[in-house]
Amino acid sequence: MGKLDAQLPAAIWKGGLTQVGVPDTFSYELHLEQRGNELSGKAFSVNAKGVKVQFAVKGTWDGQQMLLQEWKQEAPATPRWCLKYVKLNLREDGLGQQLLSGNWRADGCNPGKLWLYPVQENNVITAENTTASRYGRWTGHLDQADREYGFFYEVNLQRDGKGFSQIVSEESGGTARHELEWYWDSVRQVITIVERKVLEKTDPNWPWCIKQAELQLVREPGRQRLSGDWSGFIEGFTLRDGACASGKMYLEKPVVRVESQAEILSQSAIYEQEKDRKVRVDRVLQVNSNKLRIRVWDNGTVDGDIVTVFLNGEQIVTKYRVSKRKWSIPVTLTDEENLLIIHADDLGDITPNTVAVSIDDGTREEVLVLSSDLRVSGGVLIQPFKFKSEK
Known part of the structure; x- marks a missing residue:
């Protein structure tokens, strides 16, 4: 009923x-x-x-x-x-x-x-016209003062003030999943994330930091971003007797026009039917040229990841074993909405499959990390910037 x-x-x-x-x-x-x-x-x-x-x-x-x-x-x-x-x-x-x-x-x-x-009055779903924009999945990275390498990091913020985080090391440690709580300060526009405990990890002997961060929310065209400092303590200890070296945290969540969302669904439907996997769009990028150079490489431990890269349904890289060497592909965009999908053929030794991708339009190079597994493929929506014609 x-x-x-x-x-x-x-x-x-x-x-x-x-x-x-x-x-x-x-x-x-x-x-x-x-x-x-x-x-x-x-x-x-x-x-x-x-x-x-x-x-x-x-x-x-x-x-x-x-x-x-x-x-x-x-x-x-x-x-x-x-x-x-x-x-x-x-x-x-x-x-x-x-x-x-x-x-x-x-x-x-x-x-x-x-x-x-x-649809809101201006036909755009953004943080300005929906509080739901704070909820859901944010992806990005964090660093730590005593390490030369970084970490892929994502959080999923639920409506009840709880959620989960996942961290993937670029070197030792593998990956871990944490339980968290989060709080919203509407006056300062700050989200506070507090990890409570480690739920699971791939390396049982690796001690992870239990982190807390105050992150400033900034809204920009095509995205919302959270950034700030984090601190924490090693699991099994307290902040007093087992503090971790602190660092900085950066997370993004795409904000997409309704028209673009329809295009994403249209393109994703074909891929999902053929590959039996969902597509999850992590970033929206605006580029200044329709001629791009896309580079793919392993920014962490080389563990045997194999990927196929799709752009608007066409394979531009087929079953590439990802290494430290950057594989470079020139492409020309022909559409206003261009969906890049990273398809994991083999997850290697560390799951999920995390791959560094850079998109270079000749004036700016944007570097991001996409995460894919055998159920969900990470994606990027690429939009050529268009100047408004003068009257």
């Missing part, structure tokens, strides 16, 4: 729609009103040629699942389009953003898939 009078997270949703046997992706938008569990409103669908159709819709919402029916095509009168029955489930995507996704069917038409994101 569904939740009574569960509030829909947003009144406007926007995304994409596909249909079996049709190569193009349709844009799709919902404008809904809610009374109790009942929904009514309008839907708008636009095909690749720019033809827009408006439908009257009705349905129900139980807090997790939306059942929706297009019961009338309002405009244009002809040609007639499919009147769809839709079942959508609420979940979080790889960016930590809320998403409705599911299947649709229609009498006399091939079925398909539909995905929708909540």
